[in-house]
Amino acid sequence: MLVESHRPEEGPAPRASERAFDLHGIRFVYGRRQVALDGIDLRIERGEQVALLGANGSGKSTLLKLLDGIVGPTGGTMRAMGRDVTAVAAGQDAFRFHREVGLVFQDPDIQLFSATVRDDVAFGPLQLGLPLEEVRAAVDAALAQMEITHLADRAPFELSGGEKKRAAIASVLSLGPDVLLLDEPTAALDPRTKWVLVNLIRRLGEGGKTLVTATHELDIVPIIAKRVVVLGEDRRVLADGPTDAILADRDLLIRANLIHEHLHEHGAVRHAHAHDVEHHDDGEPMAELPGRTHPDGDHPGVGQQGEHGGHGERAARPEPLPPAGVGDHDYPEAFE
Ligand SMILES: Nc1ncnc2c1ncn2[C@@H]1O[C@H](COP(=O)(O)OP(=O)(O)OP(=O)(O)O)[C@@H](O)[C@H]1O
Ligand SMILES: [Mg+2]
Numbered sequence: 001m002l003v004e005s006h007r008p009e010e011g012p013a014p015r016a017s018e019r020a021f022d023l024h025g026i027r028f029v030y031g032r033r034q035v036a037l038d039g040i041d042l043r044i045e046r047g048e049q050v051a052l053l054g055a056n057g058s059g060k061s062t063l064l065k066l067l068d069g070i071v072g073p074t075g076g077t078m079r080a081m082g083r084d085v086t087a088v089a090a091g092q093d094a095f096r097f098h099r100e101v102g103l104v105f106q107d108p109d110i111q112l113f114s115a116t117v118r119d120d121v122a123f124g125p126l127q128l129g130l131p132l133e134e135v136r137a138a139v140d141a142a143l144a145q146m147e148i149t150h151l152a153d154r155a156p157f158e159l160s161g162g163e164k165k166r167a168a169i170a171s172v173l174s175l176g177p178d179v180l181l182l183d184e185p186t187a188a189l190d191p192r193t194k195w196v197l198v199n200l201i202r203r204l205g206e207g208g209k210t211l212v213t214a215t216h217e218l219d220i221v222p223i224i225a226k227r228v229v230v231l232g233e234d235r236r237v238l239a240d241g242p243t244d245a246i247l248a249d250r251d252l253l254i255r256a257n258l259i260h261e262h263l264h265e266h267g268a269v270r271h272a273h274a275h276d277v278e279h280h281d282d283g284e285p286m287a288e289l290p291g292r293t294h295p296d297g298d299h300p301g302v303g304q305q306g307e308h309g310g311h312g313e314r315a316a317r318p319e320p321l322p323p324a325g326v327g328d329h330d331y332p333e334a335f336e
Helices: 060-067 085-089 094-100 117-127 132-145 161-173 191-206 218-224 243-248 250-255
Strands: 021-030 034-044 049-054 075-080 101-104 179-183 210-214 227-231 237-242 261-266 269-274
Touching: 021 060, 034 060, 034 237, 049 060, 049 218, 060 101, 060 179, 060 210, 075 085, 085 094, 094 101, 101 161, 117 132, 117 161, 132 161, 132 191, 161 179, 161 191, 191 210, 191 218, 218 243, 227 243, 237 243, 237 250, 243 250
Parallel strands: 049 210, 049 227, 101 179, 179 210
Antiparallel strands: 021 034, 021 075, 227 237, 261 269
16 A cells, blocks of 8 residues: 555564464454454465455455555454554554555556656655655666556556556555555456566565465466465355465365356256366266367356456366466566
């Protein structure tokens, strides 16, 4: 989140040895009635890259706002970067905190409000009162990291969706945060733009940033996260583990509503299967192959998630596959 006001530094300096996030029994209720989170226990170490998965309304965005100290919890205890989040949300040491933790909202229009991209990216460092030379250096570095130097003098509202996302991330990166919280960074992007952004996010993680990325797109998860936390529809952590193990657990993914089961009828035979499993004519599921159309002809083949609600069904295989021709979680030069 960008800095809202210039606050004096307050309180004792946080201990750098403390883990990035430590949540115990966190509950969050909107307006006294709408329970968004109901007993979240979660620990995230500095330098980890975590994907946050969950069905619509499971509380991902709410959890990111709590991690960013925009709001404090309704119940439970929560520390972030060595600070009590309730105190940060009340304004204590918030200025310093937001230099360390930045949230990129799903909607880039919330983050971009200046006349040019450069002004938006400079906003945070200027709020910090840094000398102009340092502001310039921070802005140039953030623009270069997101590969949008050529867009610096454009008006944000004129940019494409993908360009806006990169500008929004740059506007947070210019503060030099150790922790980046990303809310559905690749939603509504075309495939090429999506994989360019995924690659940029991957590099931020390789550079040592702590990343927490909420997403519905399972195929990006192995690239941007080594660990996955799944929020269940009961608004608690349903699963937490290594990316490969979580994505290979089809039952879990169905239970969390991250892939869905289809009920099929083949004459008298009625059965259910996960959405990205293909069929023999005898109704037996067969191996999943990317890009093939469903022989039943009743829904598009795997890899067409964009037309199918964007829930990433194609990635629910033990070894999630990046785009064709791309090997071992790396990308062809065209994507670099
Ligand atoms: N401003 C708000 N006021 C009241 N209820 C809210 C508000 N924002 C979210 N909620 C509710 O809190 C719950 C969690 O919402 P949240 O946006 O955190 O879910 P999410 O996992 O990010 O969903 P999505 O995948 O659709 O982005 C939902 O039931 C939602 O209706
Ligand atoms: Mg959300």
